[in-house]
Structure formats: C-alpha cells, structure tokens
Amino acid sequence: MGVWWWKLLFGALVGILLSTQPCASQKVPRYTFMHNATTAAEISHYDYIVIGGGTAGCPLAATLSKNYNVLLLERGGSPYGNPNISNLAAFGAALSDTSPTSPSQRFISQDGVINSRARVLGGGSCLNAGFYTRASPQYVREAGWDGKMVNESYEWVEKIVAFEPEVKQWQSAVRDGLVEVGIVPNNGFTYDHIHGTKVGGTIFDQHGYRHTAADLLQYANPTRITVLLDATVHRILFRVKNGTRPKAHGVVFRDSLGRRHKAYLKEGPRNEIIVSAGALGSPQLLMLSGVGPAEHLRAHNIKITLDQPSVGQGMSDNPMNAIFIPSPVPVEVSLIEVVGITDFGSYIEAASGENFAGGGGSPRDFGMFSPRIGQLSTVPPKQRTPEAIAKATELMNNLEEAAFRGGFILEKIIGPISSGHLELRSRDPNENPSVTFNYFSDPRDLERCVKGLSTVEKIIESKAFSGFRYPNMPIPMLLNMTASAPVNLLPKHTNSSLSLEQFCRDTVMTIWHYHGGCQVGKVVDGDYKVLGVDSLRVVDGSTFKDSPGTNPQATVMMLGRYMGLEISSQRLRADQTR
Incomplete structure (x- = not known):
C-alpha cells in the first residue's frame, strides 16, 4: 500500500470537520441567576441543592425552581460565548483542549481507552456529536x-434543543445501504427508538448552532434559582x-480562588440534596462523602458515613469500532444522523468529512475520530501514549488535501454486558x-462487535454506497488501513488476515456513553433515593444499568425533567396528607 493511502487514513482520522457557521443573530440566554461562585455567600440555605449542572442537572433544577428555592452547583464555566462549544464547525475543539479550565476533562480508563468527562454548564450536551433519540418503550x-x-418530559426538552437534520448524499447512502443489507424497515425521521433504520434528531439547529441542556434553564423561575459556576x-x-x-x-464547595463555602438545606422533612455529577462524578462524590465501600474509604482516610459496597460498581462504556472508507468524490460534512437499530445487539451509525482546501486555521485537527481528542484507533488501547498521539498529529499536519475526503461507518455495542x-x-x-x-470481557459483547462490523462491511459493499468507495479497495485493505497504520512505526498487523475479533480489541474507542456507579436497585431505589441515608438522591446516567436508546443524552435530559416533576408531585401529596 502506498504512502498516500496511509496519509489518507490519518487525514480521515481527524477529517470529520464541520464548516457550517452559526446564525449571527442567534439569541444567547442571559441568566440573571447565574453567577461565579466567588460571589457566593460563605453560608447559604435552600430547599434543594443540585450538584452538577449537566445534562440531567439543568432540567432538574429548572423544574424544581417552579415551586422551590434551588441552588445549582456546577464545577465548570458557562458554555455561552465559547465558539468551540456553540459552533458545529468547531466540533472536537473542546474535546481536544486539555487545559485545567477546559470544558472537557480528559481521563484514561485502566483499559487504556482515552475518554472525556464534561466540566461545563450543560454537561456532555456541550461536547457531543449532537445526536438526539429517545429510549425504547421497553427501556x-x-x-x-x-x-x-416520559413522553411529556421528552416533548418539554425537544421544544428547545431538538431539530431534524438535513440529510445529504453520504448519510443518505449509508441509510439506503442499511436498508439494502436488511436493517429494515426504513422508519424515516423520528425521535423514537424503533428497530430498523432511521434518521434521528440533532441538537444542532439549521444554522449549525448547538443547543444544550443549559438552554433548558430558560424554563426556570429566575426568582427561585441560583446557579453558581466554578463551584467544586x-x-x-x-x-x-x-x-x-x-x-x-x-x-x-470551593470557588475558583479556593475559598470555602457551605450551603445547607433549609429545615424541613422533604428538602433534599440531589447529585447529578455524572457517571464518574456522582460515585466519586458519594465516596468522598463517606458513602461507599468501607475498606476502600478507610484506605483514603475518609470517615465512613455508610458502608455501601455497590458505589462505583457496574461501570460500563459502550465500545465503539469504526471502519474508515476513503471516497473518490467529495462528501458532505456530517456527524451522527442515521442509525441502524439491529436485532443482534449493535447499532450502526456514520459520520463523514470532506476536503478543506485553502481555509485558514487547521480544521483538520478536530474531527470525531481525531487523535487530538483521543480517538486513536490505529494502535491498541494500551499503546495510545502521548508519544503515539504526537506522532499521529505530526503525520496529520503534512497531509494532502485528498486525505480529508471520506468517512467512517461505526458500530456500537448495545448494553454492554461487560462492566467494571x-x-x-x-x-x-x-x-x-x-x-x-x-471492554469485551464478556464474549457476547465481542460476538456483537463482530456481527456489527460484518454488517458495516456489507453496507460498504452495497449498491447504495458504491458511489463513495474505491472499487479496487477490498474490505481487508480497509480494515488494515483503519487498524494497522504505522503510528508507532511498529504495525501490529501487516497483512490482510486481521480477524474481526482482533480488530474489535485493537481499534476499540469510546463514544462517550459510559454509565453506572450508582445503579438503581443497588445504590439508589426506584425513586433515585440513596439507599441507607435520608434526604439524598442521585439523578443522572450513573444510575443506568444500560445506556438508553442509541445515544443517551435525550433520556438524561428527560430524566432531569421527569424527576423534577416527580419530586414536586411527591412533595405536594405529602403536604396534602399532613
């Protein structure tokens, strides 16, 4: 294989770049109740304290504020005025920012897969690829x-943040290819989770402007809510x-200057603290507060409030594997728009990029599969070192224009069954x-990955997709291009015998849908109250046993609204029976 093809691969790894510009007249919410934590009183009192202004915390706090005084504490800053968050054109820029004030905090799992957690008002909805889809009725x-x-809560969210995408040629080819290979029926555009192929929603509007969970604070009662930023x-x-x-x-909590503040619940039997700090932050905070495995807490000299061995257990991340397909013709720029919901435990999705010739800056740095954001599938997880990322970035900077023409078709495991x-x-x-x-510790997940990738191969070879692939590039070549490029100068696989099982293990990446750590039935009950203590709930993706829908953000936002209504209703009923 020529050097040009290797360059093509590395370009595509960062080439899913977005050129749509936001509407110049886009109205940005101006919240009079949002302040930096440095302005906070040393001691304050509220009916509800919500920890984490993310995908669940914002709708939850907004809903509770209709009738109660609410404090929302967010460890990050505001998403407003940050073009790396707001503009579709800048997708990935925030994810690649590793500074201490970045809206994205990078972490590397013990598995070696590079990942990110949100550190900004609006949470993951400020960083993600924007796909919006509901959970299944069964879920x-x-x-x-x-x-x-649930339906009313989804609709409440969708009025502000969800839109129908404009599906262009490349995404249409993937959609038609899915149908051609048997992922049927074609369900068209819908927010609903339905088996077959569909076009989902997006939180990017027609002007390429991102709408986030922070926008749901428009629903809040401004006289009853206080939002504090940079409040850890x-x-x-x-x-x-x-x-x-x-x-x-x-x-x-402490502000950005390190000053210490305390916020207390007002006296009353039904006032509560609600943790919505995410799948990493919520179990972490419970442990720091003495709720967790006693032996582990003692090892960190943490006073034990409750020995709860299930805190931090059941952590899962949906493994993603993708195949890069170079295109002989230009393709549109797109993130996730089309999805195939299979009956064997895998979701098929796609993203595409195009050649950006002569533009200022370096848009190639920030793609959905960019080494800069940690999506380095060209070496196995444990080899994704800073040196490997630097090498990939160096190669990327010397690419030909044609290297940015093509896209990826990916599969994501439903569930998954494996956990940590x-x-x-x-x-x-x-x-x-x-x-x-x-990842893949349960062989059933590996089996699903193989079936998913086999389906991707069929889509690539379908008649519907034929206009976007080179006829002289067989599937084994595409697999090796994706998995064995010499980032570390020592390719693991140099021939076309790479098995799909090995491909799954070597090229696994995250799609940022990790969950667990405070699961229902183990750490919280069906009302999301923490078992064994009073006046404390957890409401976010840490409570999930499985990631809902093909992408979870819609359901996490829905859950915030839903539980805000449910808590208010429970409280009203209790007050009426006193």
Missing part, C-alpha cells in the same frame, strides 16, 4: 417510569442523631477517579 417500562409523563463540591455533609440513619443536610468499577485515586474532587470498563 421505559423496565425503568418503572410513567409512559405519559468537596463533600456532602450528613447529620446523625442518636444512632439514626445519616441525613444529608449540606455541602461544602470505579475507585478513588485521592481525596481531591478535581482529580479523575480510576475507572475500569473491561
């Missing part, structure tokens, strides 16, 4: 949610009287915990 039933209220919660405070169950009654755990590294809430996902 809703198994979660024990009220179907009518160090621990939850508990009160124990005469051997009674621990009761959460306050939090300790999370542990503290230190008592510093700013330091990432140690997390292990154990």
Whole structure:
C-alpha cells in the first residue's frame, strides 16, 4: 500500500470537520441567576441543592425552581460565548483542549481507552456529536417510569434543543445501504427508538448552532434559582442523631480562588440534596462523602458515613469500532444522523468529512475520530501514549488535501454486558477517579462487535454506497488501513488476515456513553433515593444499568425533567396528607 493511502487514513482520522457557521443573530440566554461562585455567600440555605449542572442537572433544577428555592452547583464555566462549544464547525475543539479550565476533562480508563468527562454548564450536551433519540418503550417500562409523563418530559426538552437534520448524499447512502443489507424497515425521521433504520434528531439547529441542556434553564423561575459556576463540591455533609440513619443536610464547595463555602438545606422533612455529577462524578462524590465501600474509604482516610459496597460498581462504556472508507468524490460534512437499530445487539451509525482546501486555521485537527481528542484507533488501547498521539498529529499536519475526503461507518455495542468499577485515586474532587470498563470481557459483547462490523462491511459493499468507495479497495485493505497504520512505526498487523475479533480489541474507542456507579436497585431505589441515608438522591446516567436508546443524552435530559416533576408531585401529596 502506498504512502498516500496511509496519509489518507490519518487525514480521515481527524477529517470529520464541520464548516457550517452559526446564525449571527442567534439569541444567547442571559441568566440573571447565574453567577461565579466567588460571589457566593460563605453560608447559604435552600430547599434543594443540585450538584452538577449537566445534562440531567439543568432540567432538574429548572423544574424544581417552579415551586422551590434551588441552588445549582456546577464545577465548570458557562458554555455561552465559547465558539468551540456553540459552533458545529468547531466540533472536537473542546474535546481536544486539555487545559485545567477546559470544558472537557480528559481521563484514561485502566483499559487504556482515552475518554472525556464534561466540566461545563450543560454537561456532555456541550461536547457531543449532537445526536438526539429517545429510549425504547421497553427501556421505559423496565425503568418503572410513567409512559405519559416520559413522553411529556421528552416533548418539554425537544421544544428547545431538538431539530431534524438535513440529510445529504453520504448519510443518505449509508441509510439506503442499511436498508439494502436488511436493517429494515426504513422508519424515516423520528425521535423514537424503533428497530430498523432511521434518521434521528440533532441538537444542532439549521444554522449549525448547538443547543444544550443549559438552554433548558430558560424554563426556570429566575426568582427561585441560583446557579453558581466554578463551584467544586468537596463533600456532602450528613447529620446523625442518636444512632439514626445519616441525613444529608449540606455541602461544602470551593470557588475558583479556593475559598470555602457551605450551603445547607433549609429545615424541613422533604428538602433534599440531589447529585447529578455524572457517571464518574456522582460515585466519586458519594465516596468522598463517606458513602461507599468501607475498606476502600478507610484506605483514603475518609470517615465512613455508610458502608455501601455497590458505589462505583457496574461501570460500563459502550465500545465503539469504526471502519474508515476513503471516497473518490467529495462528501458532505456530517456527524451522527442515521442509525441502524439491529436485532443482534449493535447499532450502526456514520459520520463523514470532506476536503478543506485553502481555509485558514487547521480544521483538520478536530474531527470525531481525531487523535487530538483521543480517538486513536490505529494502535491498541494500551499503546495510545502521548508519544503515539504526537506522532499521529505530526503525520496529520503534512497531509494532502485528498486525505480529508471520506468517512467512517461505526458500530456500537448495545448494553454492554461487560462492566467494571470505579475507585478513588485521592481525596481531591478535581482529580479523575480510576475507572475500569473491561471492554469485551464478556464474549457476547465481542460476538456483537463482530456481527456489527460484518454488517458495516456489507453496507460498504452495497449498491447504495458504491458511489463513495474505491472499487479496487477490498474490505481487508480497509480494515488494515483503519487498524494497522504505522503510528508507532511498529504495525501490529501487516497483512490482510486481521480477524474481526482482533480488530474489535485493537481499534476499540469510546463514544462517550459510559454509565453506572450508582445503579438503581443497588445504590439508589426506584425513586433515585440513596439507599441507607435520608434526604439524598442521585439523578443522572450513573444510575443506568444500560445506556438508553442509541445515544443517551435525550433520556438524561428527560430524566432531569421527569424527576423534577416527580419530586414536586411527591412533595405536594405529602403536604396534602399532613
């Protein structure tokens, strides 16, 4: 294979770049209730304290504020005014920013896969590829949610953040290829989770402007909510009287200057602290507050509030594997728009990029499969070192224009079945915990990956997709181009005998849908109340056993709204029966 093809591969790894510009007249919410934590009082009191202004925390706090005084604490800054968040053209720029103030905090799992967690108001909805799709009816039933209220909550979210994408030629070819190979029926555009092939929603509007969970704060009662940015919660405070169950009654947080603040719940039996800090942050904060495996907490000299061995367990990340397809013709720029929902446990999705000739800056640096954001599939996970990333970036900077023409078709495992755990590294809430996902430790996940990639191969070879592939490039060549390019100068595979099983293991990446750590039935009950303590709930993706839908953000936002309504309703009923 010629050098040009290797260059083509590396270009494509960062070439899913977005050129659409946002509407110049886009209205940015201006929240009078949003302040930097440096302005906060040393001590304050509220009906509800929500920890984490992310995908669940924003809709949750907005809903509760209709009737109650709410404090929303977010460890990051505002997404507004940051073009790397707002502009479709800049997708990946925030993910590649590894500075201490970045809206994205990089972490590397013990498996060696590079990942990211949000550190910004709006959470992951400020960083992701924008795909919007609901959970399946079966998922809703198994979660024990009220179907009518779920639908109303989704609609509440969708009025502000969800849109129908404009599906162009390359995405249309993938869609038609999915149908051609049997992922049927073609369900057209829908937010609903339906087996077959569909076009999903997007949180990018027609002007390429991102709408996030932070926008849902437009629903808030501005006189009853306070949002504090750059407010890092160090621990939850508990009160124990005469051997009674621990009761959460306050939090300790620090502002960006390191100054210490305390916020307490007002006196009252139904006031609560709600943790919405995400699948890494929520179990981490519970442990820092003394709720977790006793032996592990003792090792970090943390006073034990409740021995709860399930905190941090059940951590899962949906493994993603992709095949790069160079195109003989220009393709549109797209993120995830089309999805094939199979019956064998895999979702098929796609993203594409195009040649950017003569443009200023370096848009090639920031693609959905860019080494700069950690999506380095060309070496196995444990070899994705800073040196390997630097080498990939160096090669990328000397690419020909044609290298940015093509796209990826990916498969993501449903579930997954494999899971791991999370542990503290230190008592510093700013330091990432140690997390292990154990990708493909269950052979059924590996089997699903192989079936998913086999389906991707069929799509590439379909008549519908034929206009976007070179006829002289067989599937084994595409696999080796994706998996064995010499980033580390020592290719693991040099022939066309690379098995799909090995391809799955060597090229596994994240699609940022990790979950678990505070699962329902183990750490929280069906109302998301933390088992064994009072006045404390967890409402976010850490409670999930499986990632909902093909992409979880719609359901996480829905859950914030849903639980805000449910908590308010529970409280009203209790007040009426006093």
